Amino acid sequence: MMFLLPKKQSGFSLIELMISIGLGLLLLLGASQVYLSSKQTYAFNEELGWMQENARFALDQLNRDVRMAGFWGCSTEGKFVNTLNPVGGSGWQIDFTRAVRGWDGDDAGYPSPEFPNSLGPIVNAATVPGSDLLTIRRADDSTGQFNVTSHNTSSAVIDVDGSHDFAKGDILVVTDCNHTAVMQHTGNGTNMVNHNPGGSVSPGNCQKALGSSCGVAPSVDYRYSPDSGATVMRAQAHGYYVDLAPNGVPSLYRRVIQSGSAAVASEELVQGVENIQFIYGEDLNGDGAPERYVDSDDVTDWSDVTVVRLNMLVRSLAAIASQPQPFRFAGTDYTPDDRFLRQQFVSTIKIRNK
Ligand SMILES: [Ca+2]
Ligand SMILES: [Ca+2]
Numbered sequence: 001m002m003f004l005l006p007k008k009q010s011g012f013s014l015i016e017l018m019i020s021i022g023l024g025l026l027l028l029l030g031a032s033q034v035y036l037s038s039k040q041t042y043a044f045n046e047e048l049g050w051m052q053e054n055a056r057f058a059l060d061q062l063n064r065d066v067r068m069a070g071f072w073g074c075s076t077e078g079k080f081v082n083t084l085n086p087v088g089g090s091g092w093q094i095d096f097t098r099a100v101r102g103w104d105g106d107d108a109g110y111p112s113p114e115f116p117n118s119l120g121p122i123v124n125a126a127t128v129p130g131s132d133l134l135t136i137r138r139a140d141d142s143t144g145q146f147n148v149t150s151h152n153t154s155s156a157v158i159d160v161d162g163s164h165d166f167a168k169g170d171i172l173v174v175t176d177c178n179h180t181a182v183m184q185h186t187g188n189g190t191n192m193v194n195h196n197p198g199g200s201v202s203p204g205n206c207q208k209a210l211g212s213s214c215g216v217a218p219s220v221d222y223r224y225s226p227d228s229g230a231t232v233m234r235a236q237a238h239g240y241y242v243d244l245a246p247n248g249v250p251s252l253y254r255r256v257i258q259s260g261s262a263a264v265a266s267e268e269l270v271q272g273v274e275n276i277q278f279i280y281g282e283d284l285n286g287d288g289a290p291e292r293y294v295d296s297d298d299v300t301d302w303s304d305v306t307v308v309r310l311n312m313l314v315r316s317l318a319a320i321a322s323q324p325q326p327f328r329f330a331g332t333d334y335t336p337d338d339r340f341l342r343q344q345f346v347s348t349i350k351i352r353n354k
Contacts, residue, residue, distance in 0.1 A: 047316040054272045055345045066349040069136040070099025074177035081181040085203040093237040102296035105130025131242040131275045140236040148230035156208035158193040169201040169260035176230035181210040250274040274315040281307030306354040316341040
């Protein structure tokens with residue numbers, strides 16, 4: 001009788017070992033590829049989310065501000081008067097008779113260095129046009145609105161019905177919806193507003209008479225009556241533009257009038273905004289709807305602008321794409337020479353008071 005003896009264990013042969021190592025490596029390669037690709041997808045989605053969130057914030061700010069451009073507390077402000085002395089430069093921050101005014105980033109008249117001019121070219125195939133500048137002026141009803149209780153025109157004192165926090169030198173607006181005047185507060189009282197010339201404020205009032213603007217002869221007085229429902233608020237001017245933030249990321253900035261003078265300072269609103277192109281809708285027949293959309297250079301009368309249309313280009317924080325990502329902006333296709341992601345956002349905003 002024959003017995004089959006169990007085969008003696010002799011380990012793996014060299015070929016078996018090589019095959020199993022090869023299979024192991026293959027599995028490892030597959031797993032790492034899955035890991036890398038999901039990591040890249042995650043980074044990609046994270047950047048896209050960041051861009052969309054920032055774009056939404058920027059559009060919210062711009063929409064609200066443009067909609068309220070030229071708001072002076074009434075549906076119609078009547079005669080509009082500005083008694084502020086001129087300031088240097090373009091004077092955009094006290095140009096209160098214009099609700100909006102824009103400058104083209106490629107325009108020789110762009111108020112540089114008041115505003116840093118457009119960013120350098122970011123593409124090699126074609127150059128994106130210089131980013132535009134939009135300025136807006138309006139009453140700021142969020143920081144206090146007071147009713148006029150009496151107005152002494154000879155002493156240039158307007159008494160109001162509450163204790164305000166207007167600082168000496170603040171730019172204010174007083175309106176009764178028939179007559180609107182922007183002037184500088186020259187006093188210190190908390191229940192009154194002074195609109196004298198002098199008073200060691202800058203730029204100061206050219207006259208105390210609120211009936212006519214500076215340089216418009218004859219100088220006419222105007223008295224705000226408490227019966228007319230006249231109110232006093234701060235006047236505000238904003239200038240929107242694009243500049244590089246200290247960390248090198250292009251950002252949307254805003255210039256704002258500071259308390260106590262007509263001086264302006266910049267605030268960074270949101271990062272990732274690389275370029276904005278503004279187009280203006282002009283209403284030529286007075287029905288509120290624009291007949292034509294033009295660049296700032298071609299606007300014939302800024303008081304006819306009833307709609308602002310914007311194209312905003314938003315860029316990712318990191319250059320995460322594996323190759324240059326073509327993008328479309330303001331009607332043109334571009335291929336960049338970097339690996340950032342870019343997305344265009346468009347908005348059309350009706351100016352409420354127009
Ligand atoms: Ca432009
Ligand atoms: Ca029209």
